[in-house]
Amino acid sequence: MATEAKRVTDIxxxxxxxxxxxxIKENYGKWEFHETLAPGVLAHTGPNGxxxxxxxxxxxxxxxxxxxxxxxxADKYADGYFRFTSRNNVEFLLANKDxxxxxxKEIGEKGFLVGGTNNAISNVVHTQGWVHCHSAATDASGxxxxxxxxxxxxxxxxxxxxxxxVAVACCLNMCGAVHASDxxxxxxxxxxxxxxxxxxxxxxxxxxxxxxxxxxxxxxxxVEGKTTVKVDEDKCMYCGNCFTVCPAMPMxxxxxxxxxxxxxxxxxxxxxxxxxxxxxxxxxxNNPPRWPxxxxxxxxxxxxxxxxxxPFERVGEWIERIGWEKFFDLTGIEFTKYHLDDxxxxxxxxxxSIHNRY
Amino acid sequence: xxxDLKIPLLEELEKGPWPSFVSDIKSVAxxxxxxxxxxxxxxxxxxxxxxxxxxGGLVGVxxxxxxxxxxxxxxxxxxxxxxxxxxxRVNQPSGWFYTTDALREIVDIWDEHGSGLFNMHGSTGDMxxxxxxxxxxxxTFRALTEKGWDLGGSGSDMRTPSxxxxxxxxxxxxxxxxxxxxxxxxxxxxxxxxxxxNYKFKMKMSGxxxxxxxxxxxxxxxxxxxxKDDIKVNQEEFAKYLDDGFNVQEFVVEKCPTRCIxxxxxxxxxxxxxxxxxxxxxxxxxxxxxxxxxxxxxxxxGAKAPIVEGALFGSVIVPFMKIEDGDYEELYDFIDRMWEFxxxxxxxxxxxxxxxxxxxxATFLEGIEMEPSPKMVxxxxxxxxxxxxxxxxxxxxxxxxxxx
Numbered sequence: 001m002a003t004e005a006k007r008v009t010d011i012x013x014x015x016x017x018x019x020x021x022x023x024i025k026e027n028y029g030k031w032e033f034h035e036t037l038a039p040g041v042l043a044h045t046g047p048n049g050x051x052x053x054x055x056x057x058x059x060x061x062x063x064x065x066x067x068x069x070x071x072x073x074a075d076k077y078a079d080g081y082f083r084f085t086s087r088n089n090v091e092f093l094l095a096n097k098d099x100x101x102x103x104x105k106e107i108g109e110k111g112f113l114v115g116g117t118n119n120a121i122s123n124v125v126h127t128q129g130w131v132h133c134h135s136a137a138t139d140a141s142g143x144x145x146x147x148x149x150x151x152x153x154x155x156x157x158x159x160x161x162x163x164x165x166v167a168v169a170c171c172l173n174m175c176g177a178v179h180a181s182d183x184x185x186x187x188x189x190x191x192x193x194x195x196x197x198x199x200x201x202x203x204x205x206x207x208x209x210x211x212x213x214x215x216x217x218x219x220x221x222x223v224e225g226k227t228t229v230k231v232d233e234d235k236c237m238y239c240g241n242c243f244t245v246c247p248a249m250p251m252x253x254x255x256x257x258x259x260x261x262x263x264x265x266x267x268x269x270x271x272x273x274x275x276x277x278x279x280x281x282x283x284x285x286n287n288p289p290r291w292p293x294x295x296x297x298x299x300x301x302x303x304x305x306x307x308x309x310x311p312f313e314r315v316g317e318w319i320e321r322i323g324w325e326k327f328f329d330l331t332g333i334e335f336t337k338y339h340l341d342d343x344x345x346x347x348x349x350x351x352x353s354i355h356n357r358y
Numbered sequence: 359x360x361x362d363l364k365i366p367l368l369e370e371l372e373k374g375p376w377p378s379f380v381s382d383i384k385s386v387a388x389x390x391x392x393x394x395x396x397x398x399x400x401x402x403x404x405x406x407x408x409x410x411x412x413x414g415g416l417v418g419v420x421x422x423x424x425x426x427x428x429x430x431x432x433x434x435x436x437x438x439x440x441x442x443x444x445x446x447r448v449n450q451p452s453g454w455f456y457t458t459d460a461l462r463e464i465v466d467i468w469d470e471h472g473s474g475l476f477n478m479h480g481s482t483g484d485m486x487x488x489x490x491x492x493x494x495x496x497x498t499f500r501a502l503t504e505k506g507w508d509l510g511g512s513g514s515d516m517r518t519p520s521x522x523x524x525x526x527x528x529x530x531x532x533x534x535x536x537x538x539x540x541x542x543x544x545x546x547x548x549x550x551x552x553x554x555x556n557y558k559f560k561m562k563m564s565g566x567x568x569x570x571x572x573x574x575x576x577x578x579x580x581x582x583x584x585x586k587d588d589i590k591v592n593q594e595e596f597a598k599y600l601d602d603g604f605n606v607q608e609f610v611v612e613k614c615p616t617r618c619i620x621x622x623x624x625x626x627x628x629x630x631x632x633x634x635x636x637x638x639x640x641x642x643x644x645x646x647x648x649x650x651x652x653x654x655x656x657x658x659x660g661a662k663a664p665i666v667e668g669a670l671f672g673s674v675i676v677p678f679m680k681i682e683d684g685d686y687e688e689l690y691d692f693i694d695r696m697w698e699f700x701x702x703x704x705x706x707x708x709x710x711x712x713x714x715x716x717x718x719x720a721t722f723l724e725g726i727e728m729e730p731s732p733k734m735v736x737x738x739x740x741x742x743x744x745x746x747x748x749x750x751x752x753x754x755x756x757x758x759x760x761x762x
Binding site: 012015029032064066072086088134212252265272343 | 644
């Protein structure tokens with residue numbers, strides 16, 4: 001067929017060069033230094049001039065209206081060039097310094113914020129939640145909106161001791177990779193999957209389902225003559241990996257699904273090595289639309305950190321200096337048996353010294 | 359439109375200073391029934407505290423095994439607009455740079471064929487076109503490819519590689535992250551579009567150890583820029599930091615992890631042989647200090663989120679490599695050997711990091727024909743259970759060690 005012949009595949013993305021501002025092309029690989037002119041405004045200088053980046057907040061989940069608005073702003077102030085950051089901010093790339101203030105003004109008029117640079121809370125990396133995911137234990141966009149409404153002043157200023165990265169993931173799959181953020185909000189299930197023995201034999205492959213469990217809690221069994229599976233509920237840790245391979249094992253449980261809060265992770269190698277986030281608050285029930293118990297706890301942690309950490313000390317570095325016992329004291333978060341790891345390599349988190357603080 | 363949406367809970371999320379996704383979705387709801395029903399179903403989720411999406415289904419475009427995530431509402435009678443709500447992942451350009459002309463083309467396509475809703479961007483890096491019907495997938499794909507765009511990865515394939523701005527807008531870039539991302543993506547189109555691996559394989563390119571793409575936590579293959587020679591120092595600019603009252607002693611010297619910085623008068627001295635390239639001093643004084651000239655990258659393999667065996671950071675497999683004259687053969691060769699060994703000996707849904715933990719780093723290195731290096735470990739083993747593979751047989755006795 002003629003139409004089939006025209007079908008093209010495997011062309012990959014367009015070459016990046018056609019999207020680069022001429023000033024960026026001229027300085028490509030030759031940049032000398034950068035300065036921060038104001039929160040959210042960076043100036044990068046190379047031998048062939050300076051490019052100004054104006055960073056704008058974005059909910060990440062956006063409409064075509066939002067993107068057309070971004071394009072209109074970029075046409076008006078940035079010669080039609082812009083980019084997105086790895087944390088989902090929009091960055092307008094300006095050759096003309098005089099356009100910075102008018103652009104900031106118009107961004108403000110449209111209800112968006114400029115900031116997220118250096119010692120600020122940048123945009124929240126997050127997942128799909130109830131908006132689009134089958135395994136979500138909470139919503140992501142709503143949590144982010146509620147949390148960032150509380151923390152917006154830390155986006156538009158650089159008054160924190162160091163950068164602070166917040167991430168939200170709506171289940172343990174962690175599409176938002178929250179396991180290395182300064183503060184992570186993680187949705188979790190707390191009850192085993194419910195098994196639909198009627199549909200399971202048709203929907204699921206038994207060996208794959210059995211193999212999906214990290215704790216060997218799933219075994220084949222027979223119910224009314226049909227081969228299905230059973231779950232050893234004492235072994236189940238509610239990861240939902242079985243549900244990912246077998247739709248007849250749903251996890252959603254409105255009474256028991258909720259949110260946990262983790263702290264002290266980092267990605268960069270600056271000063272100290274990258275760190276995993278560690279458990280702070282084991283469980284807070286879902287309380288949409290604004291999750292007030294979560295937002296107030298996150299804000300408290302941020303404020304205790306801001307008041308106690310030394311300059312250029314990330315949350316995890318601060319906690320390591322003062323000790324975890326002090327962190328729980330200062331934040332008033334209760335330390336429970338749930339804070340003790342009991343999975344693989346759990347012993348690596350036990351204190352094997354007498355380096356105690358009293 | 360807003361009148362018959364009846365979403366009082368979600369409308370609570372229109373208040374406050376942070377931009378509201380609810381207001382934004384509402385703004386397209388009158389022309390997009392899909393967006394309207396998305397809000398209505400989400401309102402029900404907020405009422406009932408649970409999601410209403412069915413498990414994904416097998417949908418896609420002809421000849422591709424990935425790039426589309428099937429999604430169906432669990433309540434299609436109540437919310438017919440989202441009875442199908444499939445995601446199309448579109449491979450983003452390196453560094454997420456766009457022109458307005460190019461992005462408007464994508465927006466037009468999605469306004470015509472889909473919900474008009476997006477994630478800019480997904481966690482792996484793709485543009486995420488959120489929500490369309492099965493019959494719109496092929497027309498969407500055709501419209502995208504006509505404008506020069508292609509799909510990203512999903513399932514057990516090479517996922518869409520992504521990178522930081524690198525040399526496009528950063529003085530710290532130790533290699534060309536933008537170009538490497540483009541070249542890897544083009545070189546492995548088949549692996550990207552047709553899932554044939556044990557499980558997903560993500561790649562992220564960060565130009566320096568600040569790791570702005572979170573490669574070390576979020577990618578099976580983290581390519582992180584680094585240099586081998588001395589940090590470049592501009593003493594004149596350094597003196598200006600002192601003159602401006604910047605507390606170099608407290609904020610730089612004492613923060614150096616290996617204490618390899620000293621200041622005498624207005625001069626900074628760095629014991630580069632002990633510098634671990636952490637970036638802190640360069641970050642604090644970008645006008646005075648810069649990464650060296652002998653630049654390249656390290657490759658850390660195996661990062662992943664918790665499922666199944668627990669979260670991992672990538673660990674050093676290639677301590678240093680560099681691309682010269684745009685020749686990526688050495689890198690491709692490394693990747694091919696790694697994938698082949700993982701493919702042959704890994705199990706279904708076993709990420710490469712879990713695979714290495716299971717078979718051991720030593721076995722993995724042998725399998726991909728690489729030599730062990732102290733740069734790959736924090737410390738040598740501290741247990742004596744060594745599986746010796748060489749030992750002396752009876753007839754060797756008396757020949758003595760060290761004669762060879």
